[in-house]
Amino acid sequence: MKSISFRRRATDRIMKTLFLLSVFLVILPLFLIFFDLLWKGAKELKWSLLTDLPRPVGEPGGGIANGIAGTLTLAGLAMAGGIPLAVLSGIYLAEYGKGVLASLVRFAVDLLAGVPSIIMGIFGYVLWVLPMKRFSAWAGASALAMIFIPIVVRTTEEMLKTVPVPVREAALALGIERWKTTLFITVRTASAGIITGILLAMARILGETAPLLFTALGNQFWQTGLDQPIAAVPLQVFSYAISPYDDWHDKAWAGAVVLILMVLVLSIGARILTRERS
Amino acid sequence: MNSRGNIKDFLFEKTTALFALFVLALTLLLFALLVRESLPAIRKIGASFVTNTTWDPVLEEFGALPFLYGTVVSSFLAILIALPLGVGAAIFINEFAPDWLKTPVSFLAELLAAIPSVIYGLWGIFVLLPILRDHFMKPVSRVLGWIPLFQGPVYGPSMLAAGVLLSIMIVPFILSVSREVLATVPKVQKEAVLSLGGTRWEMIRIVIGQHCIPGIFGATILGLGRALGETMAVTMVIGNRPDIVLSLFQPGYSMAAVIANEFTEATGDLYLSALVEIGLVLFFLTIVVHLVAKLILNRMVPEARKGAAR
Secondary structure, eight states, X not given: OOOOOHHHHHHHHHHHHHHHHHHHHHHHHHHHHHHHHHHHHGGGOSHHHHHSOOOOTTSOOOOXXXXXXXXXXXXXXXXXXXXXXXXXXXXXXXXXXXXXXXHHHHHHHHHHHHSOHHHXXXXXXXXXXXXXXXXXXXHHHHHHXXXXXXXXXXXXXXXXXXXXXXXXXXXXXXXXXXXXXIIIIIHHHTHHHHHHHHHHHXXXXXXXXXXXXXTXXXXXXXXOOTTSOBOXXXXXXXXXXXXXXXXXXXXXXXXXXXXXXXXXXXXXXXXXXXXXXX | OOOTTOHHHHHHHHHHHHHHHHHHHHHHHHHHHHHHHHHHHHHHHGGGGGXXXXXXXXXXXXXXXXXXXXXXXXXXXXXXHHHHHHHHHHHIIIIISOHHHHHHHHHHHHHHHHSOHHHHHHHIIIIIHHHHIIIIIHHHHHHHTTSGGGOSOOOSOSHHHHHHHHHHHHHHHHHHHHXXXXXTSOHHHHHHHHHTTOOHHHHHHHHIIIIIHHHHHHHHXXXXXXXXXXXXXXXXXXXXXXXXXXXXXXXXXXXXXXXXXXXXXXXXXXHHHHHHHHHHHHHHHHHHHHHHHHHHHHHHOTTTTHHHHO
């Protein structure tokens, strides 16, 4: 057998090294970002960050407590509307979805998933801010819901489809009505997957900034009502980051640490849930 | 399995159908609202909206071409950087890496995709911009400053910075879709090349050339769709200047960024309407790109994308 020529072997080596290098280059920013978050965020990472209201520039202390409350409020509102809508639509698509309506809905969901989040902000603005003539939590939450819904419809449908048909048939053969079979057998079997989808979608909307810029707007104080402007951590990070003040830059980094922790807990939680299932 | 004869089954099916219909209605509503609010600008400005290069809200002159240009150029720049890296990394992970390495690496890539874009922007302003400016743009400008692509004074915020930051953000998508595409190659074919005495690289070259080009093209388009609509990170590093300049070292502007920056300040109905029209154009652009990517990938990777395909 002829041995592989030096040139061919060298090319093979070089290409392998280049591929390995690209893995490093892809992953490197992740470590840089986490390192910088901890390094620069540490300065302002104190207890008061989580409990205090923002203070004017120059005054020490102050936190983003209203932003944390606002982010949770916005996500909560978006999910309160989004979960039933998205999960039931997902059930329809997976269990009954064969006709024209189903193809149209699938197309719409695909389309929604591709729409940039800033455009969902315009949606919230036109739907709420224009008629009410003020920025509000409702507007922000509607924009977030539009991002949340397509993700959850899709994962719900996909997860339900992984439940084997014989499971449904077995239930039906026992004389269980179809709707009960769907809700208490099929959906329950797929529940871990559906919840994973919900958690991932939640992680996604927690960090969204663009759709909130001209819907929720932000607020220096505690929210007074859902029809009023409301603070959110991503908005605070943004406005601190583009401000000209060094101590606000420190706050931006600290806020970013809080934000990434919220997102990571959800993403990793979702991952653990999926792993336990399989 | 049928629902005839049982009123509860019938009601349950129709309830879920109603919710699905509602999702469809929301999508139509989104489209209708965008069109309705753009109409004043469409009527008043007409086609010059996408050909005029002057954006001057004070004089009510609304030409969106600089934003279109900035969005397209920064996104292509991002693809140019992210494509080789994403595909290269996918090849290494799928074809060379030992099994124990695959899970952690894809986990890290997923984390990269989970970072909110405002954090990319923050990091872009305070870490990436200074590094790019001092260690890349300044030296390059000193030596190659006569080339139009690198002309002009170096500030930092620039088309290049936006492209680089965007590439970091879309690389995880290109990576994971490329891995799916690579995984569709029949094992027999790879083994055939190896058994004929081919090296790993020759196997990859032959197999990818045969099998994966359309799929990787789909992955690229999918990444492009992400980049086109990305708002916060771009807004924070692109420099926000509505000029069309060839130099990548100069500030630019993008469609998403102008909406983000000027929406709350839009005094006057025409100004607001013009901004919504930019949103409408962006909407069409991203949707076309997204659907093309889906079409290609659904054909390429039927197994992995069964759910979305039907």
